[in-house]
Amino acid sequence: MELVCPAGNLPSLKAAVDNGADAVYFGFRDDTNARHFAGLNFSPEKMAEGVQYAHDRGARAFLALNTFPQPEGWGRWQDAVDRAAEMGFDALIAADIGVLDYACNRWPDLNLHLSVQGSATNYEAIRFFHENFGITRVVVPRVLSLPQVKHVVENSPVSIEVFGFGSLCVMVEGRCLLSSYATGESPNTFGACSPASAVEWRETDKGLETRLGGILIETVEKGENAGYPTICKARFEVGGNTFHAIEEPTSLNTMEMLPELQKAGIAAVKIEGRQRSPVYVKQVTKVWRAALDACAKDPEHFKPKTEWLAELAKVSEGSQTTFGAYHRPWQ
Amino acid sequence: MKLSLGPITYFWTKEKTLEFYEQVAKSPVDIVYLGEIICSKRAVIRFSDWMEIGEQLAAAGKEVVMSTMTLLEAESELKMMRRICENGRFLVEANDIGAIQLMKGKPFVTGPSVNVYNQRTLAKLAKVGLCRWVFPVELSEETFADMQEDRPEGVESELFAYGRLPLAYSARCFTARAHNLPKDDCDYKCGEYPDGMTLSAQDETRFLSLNGIQTQSAHTFNLLAELDELRSLGVDILRISPQSEHTLEVIEAFHNAMQGEESPEEAAARLNKNMPTGPCDGYWHGKPGIADSVLDNYK
Known part of the structure; x- marks a missing residue:
């Protein structure tokens, strides 16, 4: 190989x-x-x-x-x-x-x-x-x-x-538009998932907040590892629970x-x-x-x-x- | 300009599906796309049933198109795709390149998950049988206008004009995951969510809708207000993607506006009220997909 x-x-x-x-x-x-x-x-x-x-x-x-x-x-x-x-x-x-x-x-x-x-x-x-x-x-x-x-x-x-x-990538590559839905730019159209210009980090009392295209996709507590923010590896609320609804990092x-x-x-x-x-x-x-x-x-x-x-x-x-x-x- | 109804993307019961298409048969929609495009496990409606629904719709004067699956992994899924491609009766919508290969030069339509992003792709597919293409949902009006200028002869342009946007596909089932179930033993949980499960961001923005292995937008894309512009761009067909509620009203609203019986803006505003989360049209305007030009909500 x-x-x-x-x-x-x-x-x-x-x-x-x-x-x-x-x-x-x-x-x-x-x-x-x-x-x-x-x-x-x-x-x-x-x-x-x-x-x-x-x-x-x-x-x-x-x-x-x-x-x-x-x-x-x-x-x-x-x-x-x-x-x-x-x-x-x-x-x-x-x-x-x-x-x-x-x-x-x-x-x-x-x-x-x-x-x-x-x-x-x-x-x-x-x-x-x-x-x-x-x-x-x-x-x-x-x-x-x-x-x-x-x-x-x-x-x-x-x-x-x-x-x-x-x-x-959890999603089939070439068919994932999650990034452009939040930011306007996707791997297909721009060559990047979560383009840096759309990412915003903010230190708050709750921890480090990460926004993508203005949407709060992750809050990382002190001591937790903050990876590059992609939608598929963030925590969301689904059915009353907040968890890695798509994939863990x-x-x-x-x-x-x-x-x-x-x-x-x-x-x-x-x-x-x-x-x-x-x-x-x-x-x-x-x-x-x-x-x-x-x-x-x-x-x-x-x-x-x-x-x-x-x-x-x-x-x-x-x-x-x-x-x-x-x-x-x-x- | 014609009106089409895309395939049902959710897992509805057979009864609900049959009842739905009985109503569709009486509606003013021109073209109906049929078939399971998301998950092969949702096999309550068999191939022969789909063909029968197709015959009933054809008898009611509708043009029927059989849609193939979007993500193909197992041989059993390829087998079903072959049956659809060889159905011999109705036109086929290819939602994966594999289906284009099977059409072997016979006419076919490409669905929104086939990436036709430029003229050269369009021209190449036209050479191997493309007779209609659905414009990819993440692209803008500007790109559509450019594509229209170089459109090969005999190829119709269809625009996804209303519905929750298809955004991603995975091997993993997110509905099963939300219930702590493995995909192989999913208990058909998606059947409990006829419009998908809403996923919200940590700031409570209602963001996405989980539909088995597919992820959709939580917001409903709506281009009805742009009807005059769409006409001037030479769009041949406007597609409505079904939801469990109000789809017939959506068809009526588009039809009325197209007939000049109601202003597109008014009809669009009326539809916005019934959406599960609210409207969006950002992609069409070259903005993030979630943005909406009327609400002017892009942060």
């Missing part, structure tokens, strides 16, 4: 490549990718440098171009496709049908992956993208159980990549499942976190490299080492990790 690691800047990219990533994915400094945050991502110059750095060391470079252009901004996505092809990216990770259509017609040799934002949860959808745009890989949404993932692999004409570690960790993922024929494991620091990328890449190597060598006896899990726990968002939907009872 290939290890695909995130990079929000050049130091992170180098950390990923130097610590054993088989591939590294990154995006331009604008709304053409789903981690559109201030101070993050690559200028064209840095990007070329990043591609070169990866290639010189035998790693592959993927461009994340996984948001949905509207007519007014179409040119930016088209330029990004052209630049990716000219810079020698090994794959373009896209979600929008229009972008994929442009890419496969203008650059027939450009390798295309369907982003998780493309919402392909079943093999019929995958076949559509394969037959129409010649995609060679799909990143599947974090909503499928392990048996469902296996079923997709068995029937898919292309290889499957799954998320292994990092922040967890947990993050995904599938390391224990590696032998099963390997056996299922998964082609690649993706690490989430382009918005995280180079230190995160370094630690997570290092641990996952070791785990993947150990699993490839002896899957029967594979067990995550305590020190690996301790390293990962240090950088996990929230205090808990989960198998997410891979583990059926979570659903």
Whole structure:
């Protein structure tokens, strides 16, 4: 299984490549990718440098171009496709049908992956993208159980990549509008969930209040961990109870499942976190490299080492990790 | 301009559903979308029942469209999608790309959960059989106008014009979760909430509505007041999304306004009073979806 690691800047990219990533994915400094945050991502110059750095060391470079252009901004996505092809990216990770259509017609040799934002949860959808745009890989949404993932692999004409570690989307990616409902901007339209400009923190007697688009979505008491505020991981009142009505602030960790993922024929494991620091990328890449190597060598006896899990726990968002939907009872 | 009724998104009893469509048959709506689009466990109405409801509505002069599920995970769900796509009698609304693949060039409609955000996507889908598309709910009038300019020939534009907005889908059932039940043993709790379960923010803002694996807006999107503008934009069809109460009145109000029998503003204001939480139209105006132009409530 290939290890695909995130990079929000050049130091992170180098950390990923130097610590054993088989591939590294990154995006331009604008709304053409789903981690559109201030101070993050690559200028064209840095990007070329990043591609070169990866290639010189035998790693592959993927461009994340996984948001949905509207007519007014179409040119930016088209330029990004052209630049990716000219810079020698090994794959373009896209979600929008229009972008994929442009890419496969203008650059027939450009390798295309369907982003998780493309919402392909079943093999019929995958076949559509394969037959129409010649995609060679799909990143599947974090909503499928392990048996469902296996079923997709068995029937898919292309290889499957799954998320292994990092922040967890509870909703099907590419179809979640919760952020824009509160703020006007969503991953689809703007490349960010809970854009920073819409987040407001206020210290009060009750604790730290977090507002999103002016709506109070969380109050964190002193001593509690305040993660980045997304609607799906906040506490709400439903039926007279106030609780994490959608999901607790947990993050995904599938390391224990590696032998099963390997056996299922998964082609690649993706690490989430382009918005995280180079230190995160370094630690997570290092641990996952070791785990993947150990699993490839002896899957029967594979067990995550305590020190690996301790390293990962240090950088996990929230205090808990989960198998997410891979583990059926979570659903 | 025509009027359509979207698929029922909630889990109603078979009796209520049949009674509802009997009334719909007599209403002035032109197009009716049928089928379970949220959860395959809600199988009290079988495929053959839906086809029969379709025949009755067709006999009453309605154009019938069979809608497919939005989130497909299990093979059994793909099997149902195949049956719908191969029904051979009625047009199909694809709510997932998988359904487009199964249509293999036959005409189809895309529902609001298929991301058609730009002209190139619209043109590509038109080449593989798209005959009508529903504009994604989070996009603005400005984008709609741009899309209309480059619309491929023979493709109709439908606008989600009234109802609680479909905002998200998950593998997890939030109604079951609110009852501390696992999804596999959900006790069909969503059946107890014919308009979903309201979720409120900590400042008591009524925010979302939990409908099984789907999350909707608590507020009801209402574009009726904009009718003249919608006409000038060349919208072909206005869609109303059903609620357990007052849906027939909503159809009447839209119809009357479209016929010029009542002013759109007055009719819209009347509907606002019956909404479970209140109105919103922010997305259409390029603002947060929850905002409303009349209430001018965006903080």
